Amino acid sequence: MSNKVLIVESPNKVKTIQKYVGDDYQVLSSVGHILKLSTSGKSGLGINFETWEPIMIQDSTKSKIIKELKDATKDADEVLIATDPDREGEAIARNLIDTLKVENKYKRIKYNEITKDAIEYALNNPLTIDENLVNAQKTRRMLDRIIGFRLSELMKRKVKNSPTNPSAGRVQSIALKLVCDKENEIEAFIPIKYSKIDAQLQENYIANFYYAKDSDFSEDNTWIKPEKSLEILNNLEKNKTLKVTNYKVSQRKEAQIIPFKQSILYKEAKYSASTVQHSAQKLFEQGLISYPRTDSTRMSNAFITKAREYISQVYGKEYVANDIKGFSGDQDAHEAIRPTDIYLTPEEAKSKNNLNEIDSYIYTIIYNKTISSLMIVPIREIYHYDFVNGEYNFKLSSSKVIFDGYYKIYGYENAKPLPNYQIGDIVPVENFVKFDKETQPPARYNDGSLIKMLDDIKVGRPSTFASTVNVIKKRMFVETKNGALHPTEFGKTVMQKLLKGFPDTITEEYTASVEEKLDSISEGVENYKSLLKEFWDKFNENYDNVTQTMEISILPQNYIEDEVCPLCGNKLLYRYTKTKKQKFIGCSNFPACKYLKNIDDKKRRSWKKYSSKSTTSVN
Incomplete structure (x- = not known):
C-alpha cells in the first residue's frame, strides 16, 4: 500500500x-x-x-x-x-x-x-x-447558527397552526423576503393602458406607428394614449398610403457572450436549481467541467490558448476573438464554469461518458456558452425605412447577418428582405390596425432568477444558492406554480413577523454587508472574534425585547367543506406529515379523535401507522 x-x-x-x-x-x-x-x-x-x-x-x-x-x-x-x-x-x-x-x-x-x-x-x-479562509467559514457558521437557531425558535413559539416547523436564517430569510416583496409589487401593480397602430402593407410587411417627438409615453415612442388612438386611426383611414421619407443602412454588433458563473447557469438552464446543482457537480467529478460553485467568469490563459487553437482549426482564424469578457469573483480565484477539454464536443461527451439527458444538456449549454465567448461577435446589417401619412410617422425595419461569428454555434435565421422602395415613393396600405394593450405586472421569480438576484445583491455564496431556495420550498414558505415561486400565507406571516421584530437584521443591505465582512476576514483584514461579539451583543438585546413584545399569530385552519368526521362528527381539515410534507385529511378533534384519511387513495388508515413525530399542527 x-x-x-x-x-x-x-x-x-x-x-x-x-x-x-x-x-x-x-x-x-x-x-x-x-x-x-x-x-x-x-x-x-x-x-x-x-x-x-x-x-x-x-x-x-x-x-x-x-x-x-x-x-x-x-x-x-x-x-x-x-x-x-x-x-x-x-x-x-x-x-x-x-x-x-x-x-x-x-x-x-x-x-x-x-x-x-x-x-x-x-x-x-x-x-x-489558509487560516483566514477557515476563520471566515467559522464566522459564517456561527452567525448562521445564532440567527437560524434563535429566530427559528422564536417563530415556533409565535406562529401557530403552521404546516411545518417555521424557520429563519441569515440568507434563507432574505430569499423569502425577495419572493414576498415581488408578490407585494405584483399586487400593487397598476397597469398602463396604451394603444398601438400598425400599417399592413403588401406582401405581409408591417410598418409601426411612432412619435418622432413629444411621445405620449416615456417608456416607448410607439405607444399612443387610448383616448387619442381612435381619432388617429380615423384620420389615417382617409388616406390609406404611406410616403417614403428616409432609408438608411447601418451595422450592429451583437453582445459579447460571457462564460457561465453558477448563478447564471441556474437562471438559463431549464431545470430546477437543485437538479442543475446535482448535474454540474457530477460533471465536475467526472472531470468534464471546471469547479461549478463559482462566482467568477474569467478563464485560465492555458485554456483560452487551447480553445483559440480549436476555434481556428474548426471555424477559421477570423472567428477567434481577441478580447474576452470575464471577471474574478469575490471569493477565491475560481474560473468560470467551462469544459475541461474544448475538443470534447457535447456529442462526444455524451457518447464517451454515457451521459443521461440532463447531464448531456447541462454539459452542452456550458460548452456552447464557453466556446461562443471566445468567438467574434456576429455583425448584422440593419435596413430601416421611415414613412409619413400627413402628420403621422411609421417605420419598417429588417436585418441580415453579414458575419455569423458565434452564430456558428447557435445558428440563426435572417428576416425577409425589405421591398426596394425609393425616397418619395407612395406605398399603398391594405389596412391600418389598432391594438389596445396594457403593461403587465413584473414576473415572479423562478429558481434561477431568484438565485441570480441573490448573487446580484451579494447575498449568500455560490455553494449555498441552490440549497437556500430548496429550504424555503421545503419549509412551505413558497410554492411553485407554473414554474414561478409564490409565497404561501405561512411564508408571508413568518416574513412579516421577522421584518417587524428584526428590521436591522432581515435586510438585503445587512446580509450583503456580512458577506463583505466575511471576505475581509478571508483576506486577513478584519478580526472575526470582534465581529461576532459586536453582532451578538446587539442581536441578543434586540432578541430579548422582541421575545417579550411579539404577538402570537394563528394561521387559519384549512377545513374541508361539506364533510365531517365519521367517528365523532367534528370538522375535517388538512394536515401535513412532518418529514415528507405530504397532505392528508385528519379530524379537527385530534388528539381526542384519531381519524384520518389519505388524500390520494382515499383509504382510511389506522392512526397508529403515523407516529406523533410524523405529523404537525394543522394548517
Missing part, C-alpha cells in the same frame, strides 16, 4: 483522481464534513462565548469513515488534503488535519478541474491551510 494518502471530499472523485496519481498515493474520501457544530452550550448554539470559537464534534454518521482515515494516515509519510477550493473546503481541510493529527505531515492542494494536468500541477505546487 502507498505510504502517501490523498483525501478528497466526494467519493465520486476517488476513482478518477486515483487513475491520475497512480500507485503513488492512496486516494480516500471524507464524504464532506467529518465534524459538525455541537448543540451544547448557551442556548444550544454550540459556541464558546469566551473564546468565540465553534464547538465542533464528530459527526456520528462518519465514525467509520473517520476510523478508516485515521488508520490510513497514521503511518503515512505524507497526507495531501484535496478538499474543494472554497471556504467550506478549507474548513473541512482544517478539521481533517486536526482530527487525524497530521499537522506536521500534511500538504494542501487545490484544483479547479479534475484533469491529469490540473492534478499534476496541484501536486507540484502544494500549499498550506
Whole structure:
C-alpha cells in the first residue's frame, strides 16, 4: 500500500483522481464534513462565548469513515488534503488535519478541474491551510447558527397552526423576503393602458406607428394614449398610403457572450436549481467541467490558448476573438464554469461518458456558452425605412447577418428582405390596425432568477444558492406554480413577523454587508472574534425585547367543506406529515379523535401507522 494518502471530499472523485496519481498515493474520501457544530452550550448554539470559537464534534454518521482515515494516515509519510477550493473546503481541510493529527505531515492542494494536468500541477505546487479562509467559514457558521437557531425558535413559539416547523436564517430569510416583496409589487401593480397602430402593407410587411417627438409615453415612442388612438386611426383611414421619407443602412454588433458563473447557469438552464446543482457537480467529478460553485467568469490563459487553437482549426482564424469578457469573483480565484477539454464536443461527451439527458444538456449549454465567448461577435446589417401619412410617422425595419461569428454555434435565421422602395415613393396600405394593450405586472421569480438576484445583491455564496431556495420550498414558505415561486400565507406571516421584530437584521443591505465582512476576514483584514461579539451583543438585546413584545399569530385552519368526521362528527381539515410534507385529511378533534384519511387513495388508515413525530399542527 502507498505510504502517501490523498483525501478528497466526494467519493465520486476517488476513482478518477486515483487513475491520475497512480500507485503513488492512496486516494480516500471524507464524504464532506467529518465534524459538525455541537448543540451544547448557551442556548444550544454550540459556541464558546469566551473564546468565540465553534464547538465542533464528530459527526456520528462518519465514525467509520473517520476510523478508516485515521488508520490510513497514521503511518503515512505524507497526507495531501484535496478538499474543494472554497471556504467550506478549507474548513473541512482544517478539521481533517486536526482530527487525524497530521499537522506536521500534511500538504494542501487545490484544483479547479479534475484533469491529469490540473492534478499534476496541484501536486507540484502544494500549499498550506489558509487560516483566514477557515476563520471566515467559522464566522459564517456561527452567525448562521445564532440567527437560524434563535429566530427559528422564536417563530415556533409565535406562529401557530403552521404546516411545518417555521424557520429563519441569515440568507434563507432574505430569499423569502425577495419572493414576498415581488408578490407585494405584483399586487400593487397598476397597469398602463396604451394603444398601438400598425400599417399592413403588401406582401405581409408591417410598418409601426411612432412619435418622432413629444411621445405620449416615456417608456416607448410607439405607444399612443387610448383616448387619442381612435381619432388617429380615423384620420389615417382617409388616406390609406404611406410616403417614403428616409432609408438608411447601418451595422450592429451583437453582445459579447460571457462564460457561465453558477448563478447564471441556474437562471438559463431549464431545470430546477437543485437538479442543475446535482448535474454540474457530477460533471465536475467526472472531470468534464471546471469547479461549478463559482462566482467568477474569467478563464485560465492555458485554456483560452487551447480553445483559440480549436476555434481556428474548426471555424477559421477570423472567428477567434481577441478580447474576452470575464471577471474574478469575490471569493477565491475560481474560473468560470467551462469544459475541461474544448475538443470534447457535447456529442462526444455524451457518447464517451454515457451521459443521461440532463447531464448531456447541462454539459452542452456550458460548452456552447464557453466556446461562443471566445468567438467574434456576429455583425448584422440593419435596413430601416421611415414613412409619413400627413402628420403621422411609421417605420419598417429588417436585418441580415453579414458575419455569423458565434452564430456558428447557435445558428440563426435572417428576416425577409425589405421591398426596394425609393425616397418619395407612395406605398399603398391594405389596412391600418389598432391594438389596445396594457403593461403587465413584473414576473415572479423562478429558481434561477431568484438565485441570480441573490448573487446580484451579494447575498449568500455560490455553494449555498441552490440549497437556500430548496429550504424555503421545503419549509412551505413558497410554492411553485407554473414554474414561478409564490409565497404561501405561512411564508408571508413568518416574513412579516421577522421584518417587524428584526428590521436591522432581515435586510438585503445587512446580509450583503456580512458577506463583505466575511471576505475581509478571508483576506486577513478584519478580526472575526470582534465581529461576532459586536453582532451578538446587539442581536441578543434586540432578541430579548422582541421575545417579550411579539404577538402570537394563528394561521387559519384549512377545513374541508361539506364533510365531517365519521367517528365523532367534528370538522375535517388538512394536515401535513412532518418529514415528507405530504397532505392528508385528519379530524379537527385530534388528539381526542384519531381519524384520518389519505388524500390520494382515499383509504382510511389506522392512526397508529403515523407516529406523533410524523405529523404537525394543522394548517
